[in-house]
Amino acid sequence: MKIIFVFTLLSLSLGVFAKTNEDGCLECDKKLSGAKPVETSEYDAVNQAMIEEVKVLANQICDTMMLYKNFGKPTYVAFEKMVLKFLQIDPEENSNYRQEVSSFWNQYNKHMICTTPHNGYETPQHLLKRVVDMNVTSSFYFEYFLQDESIAVNAIEWRGDQPETVVDYLDTILADPSSKELYDLETVKHLRTLLVNVIGGKRAKEILNS
Amino acid sequence: MKSIVIAIFFLLTYEVIACEFRNSSEVELPDELKGFIPNDCFVFEGKKDAKEKHCDCIAQENAKYALDFGTSLYDSFRKRALARLWEHHEKSLYALSENFIQLESDLFKDNKEIGNTCRKLLKDDLENLSCGNKETILSKEKIKLIAESVYDKAKAISEARFHGKDGPAISNRQESLSCSNSDIKISEVDLMNFELKANHSVSLNLKNFLNELPKEITKKYKSIDEIISSDEFLELMMTADPSLMNKVNYFMSEASKSPQLGPLIKSPNLVDLVNDDNYFLNQLEKINREKLIGNCETVKKNTISILCSDNTSNIFPESYEENRAIIQAMERGSKGNSSQINTYQANNLSANFCSDQYNTDYKNSHLSIESTYPLHLTQGQNGSSEYTPGMELRKRGHVDALKNSMCPYFPPPEENRERLAAKVAECDANPDTVMSYECIMVKTISADFTAKEEALIKAKTLSLQAQDLPDEEIEKKVKEYKKSIGTDELLAKSEPKGPLKDFLKIDKPDTQVAETKTNEKRSERGEAYDGSSSEGFGGELSNGELASSNQNSQGMLNRTPAEIVNSPEVNRNVQKNMNDLYDEVRRRIQTAKTAHQNSPLGQKSKSVPSYLAPAFDMPKTASDDTGGAAIAATPSGIEGQNLMPGGNGFLPPLDPTSTEASAAESYNKALLDANEAKQARKAAEAAQAARAAGRSPASSGPSPIAISGFGPNALHTEIPSLTISGGLDEALDKMLQGDFDNAELLLDLLKADKKTILIVPEKNPKYAVRVEKRGDTYLVTPENPEMVDADYRVFVDSIKKSLNIKDRFKTFVAKLQGLLRGQNENGQRVPAGVDVLNNLFD
Secondary structure, eight states: OHHHHHHHHHHHHHHHHTTSOTTOOTTHHHHHHOSOOOOOHHHHHHHHHHHHHHHHHHHHHHHHHHHHHHTTOOHHHHHHHHHHHHHTOOTTTOTTHHHHHHHHHHHHGGGOEEOSOOTTSOSSEEHHHHHHHTTOHIIIIITTGGGSTTOOOOOOEEETTEEEOHHHHHHHHHHOGGGGGTSOHHHHHHHHHHIIIIIOOOOHHHHHHO | OHHHHHHHHHHHHHHHHHHHHOOOOOOOOOGGGTTOOOOOOOOOTTOTTHHHHHHHHHHHHHHHOOOOOOHHHHHHHHHHHHHHHHHHHHHHHHHHHHHHHHTTSTTSOOOHHHHHHHHIIIIITTTTOOOTTOOBSSOHHHHHHHHHHHHHHHHHHHHHHHTTOOOTTOTTHHHHHBOTTSSOBOOHHHHHHHHHHHHHHHHHHHHHHHHHSOHHHHHHOOSHHHHHHSHHHHHHHHHSOHHHHHHHHHHHHHHHHOTTHHHHHTOTTHHHHTTSTTHHHHHHHHHHHHHHHHHHHHHHHHHHHHHTOBTTOOOOOSSHHHHHHHHHHHHHOSTTOTTOOOHHHHHHHHHHHHTTOOOHHHHHHHHHHHHHSOGGGTOOTTSOOOOOSOHHHHHTTOHHHHHHHHGGGSSSSHHHHHHHHHHHHHHHHOTTTTTSHHHHHHHHHHHHHHHHHHHHHHHHHHHHHHTTOOHHHHHHHHHHHHHHOOHHHHTOOOOOOSHHHHHHTOOSOOOHHHHHHHHHHHHHTTOOOTTTSTTTTTOOOOOHHHHTSOHHHHHHHTOOHHHHHTSHHHHHHHHHHHHHHHHHHHHHHHHHHHHHHHOOTTTHHHHHHHHHOOSSOOOOOTTOOTTTTOOOSSHHHHTTTTTSGGGGTSSOOOOTTSHHHHHHHHHHHHHHHHHHHHHHHHHHHHHHHHHHHOOOGGGGSOOSEEEESOSTTSOTTOOOEEEESSOHHHHHHHHHTTOHHHHHHHHHHHHSOOOEEEEEESSOGGGOEEEEEETTEEEEEESOGGGOOHHHHHHHHHHHHHHHOHHHHHHHHHHHHHHHHHHHHTTOOOOOHHHHHHHHHO
């Protein structure tokens, strides 16, 4: 049922997806133009329902990743398994499953936000930033997530009036002298370089001004 | 007195050992060097390349003057190096004492053989230590003497620390044990014991969590690792209410991080192992037991290794810090005698160190000592190896953090007691923190203190009543006494009962030690020990009512405060209070399961509100939040749950015929008997006054409580039924504001010897709840288990909370007392129902 739901949504969204920018920043154009994009009511309804489900899923992924981290297991496994489960894709039957995960991520990454408070973590916090704060950068980003160079990493999270991408977040960490006690700064720098130079990661202002 | 004897003993022992290690290498310097000022090369402490710089300095210095001090200087160095190792080695005895004290926890069974084994290792095996035919640095006589001192020292340290006294040679203990901004001293051992109890609670929750998982998961996967990696578990995470699963997640993470539980949780066969009710407890005990035996063996081995050091060995340390400590000790000399070495000699000795002439003897001994006592965690900046208490906590690096976070909750002052209650309420109210380490520790401490305070207050009340004092005076004195109860009384120890008892070979019933400790501390605070000394506190009872109570209650009364807080009945009450803590977490876990069972994918958001919207008005209590109150999904899961100690892995309920149980019941009965006449009289007077005063405006509406099945017209076999509108607390609240007739009836009911009462919500009579008094606890069950649904569970839960969570009930009582005060100000009198309720539910 869910897969039908997802495919319906995907087909409905084909027409309007082009209206969003390449980074999956669904509302960026709203902010830029100040005008509501033309969307069909069907799309609105299905998309809204899907977004709500994705938001719940995102939080579940965050929680499960935390659990995996605490038990010394690779967090990307939790991420991938839960997305596949959500999409009802059996990786043994669908060899293309990694692309399915990426497509899903690229469309909904903006909504992948951890919302349940955890001590020592900002809340709400986009999943890409949470991974950095969990200090599982190497295993998640380098060994899994950024293996797909077309993956979207420019989701903008609004913190008050300030737009922020994961690149902005990394810059904040690198600029803070106290960060060395919390992060492996070499890994953070490496991640930033990879995001910007290879994946096309940008600062929020660059996206909004482009 | 005891501490003075111990101090003298150690002073003498130290002198003997120090004399043996003392050198006699004083030399006359050549005249040409007398005006020459050599450089001190030990000025590179804390620098990364300290050894390199030191050795450069030594090379330059020694190039200026080539002196031969003969072999006596090196003999002296060897002895001092051994003394340094011994200094480290003796600290292992403190670590050993912590191992012993941990095993004294009430959670553990008798471990007699361990105490005897350690005693044999450290006493019998080290007696007459001769080192065979080895040519040793130390003389045979000295080796024998020092070896024989090991057990005595271990004994003295363990005994002193068990009673919370300063052990010998712990120069920084005072600071370590003191809470800042107060006079309270918390033993690190007490902190460890709280942690152990908290661990026990967490382990029970873990077991419960595993049992709550769908059977298809636990049948297929046997370890936590496999479970959380499984698709089924991920599905569970996705289908249960996310916020509740987050709590499970939090709890699991906390459990996995626990240094003691962590390794157990990772057992590959955990799912099967937890079927044994005592698995975690047994494992925790096993870990501690093995650690103790291991440490005893290591202490013995190191004692032999150090004392039997070969005379031909160089015994040069490898590290700069150790070499510095040895040479500087020689420079300082021994107690100001003439054996001090000068800087020329010091530099000469360091030349050997710098030429890397050390062998592995010193290093190996050092490493072996480290295995029992991690010196690197405790050594001061100046290289001293002062003992720092709390090794087990310190290894994990959080002794200071733990102490700082817990100190604000230890009385006195009185505000700390209130702060503790407030924090517990806050933890209960906040679903996101209820399973946090801090909350679990705070609730563990609260559970412990509450039970002990109650026991002390009861004993004090009984003691005052025996003196036939006026009620007002008794009340006043009890209030004062309650305020005066401090952490030292609450944590007072009686005598070792576990392995330490056998290790120490205590034959005498030494209750004086604990009593002395408490009195000493009171004396330090400048307080008189009013009514609580062995004479006043447990004085013979001559009061008419009390004199009729049996010998068991007399026995209870004759106890010292230390004996009271360590008594089996108080421990049982601590466990009962811990059950509440366990129960709170368990409810949250079980709700997660309920959500999973009732919520197919996509339906979860619809299922949650049903928990939050009971079909009747719920009382607002601190933990009535988020629906976490919903409990087991099946009727069988709710029946008798967790109120009886045996149902959840704590000690099984006592056989009512057992001596312990009858002693406890007799004790309670004595209290009730003593109070009953006075309270009944009070109640009758109050009821009469209330009738005279007429009804308050609040009573003009429908009564929030109706009692049936009780009174002159009720059948003898009928179970009294209390029909309430709203929640129990709320209904009682309203009733006491004005419904004096029903208040009086309720008073009579509570005073009557009825063991079972039904509590029936007015709007949903099918949700009747049976409350059955079992000893000093209550069994709360749904009267109609076949009709259990989420709302019914919430209602059962609310009744259970009202009756069983002491702190919350105290809050309730305080609220009622506030109401009563308000009414008195209005010139109306109300029944003294609070006292009666308090006694009944207490």
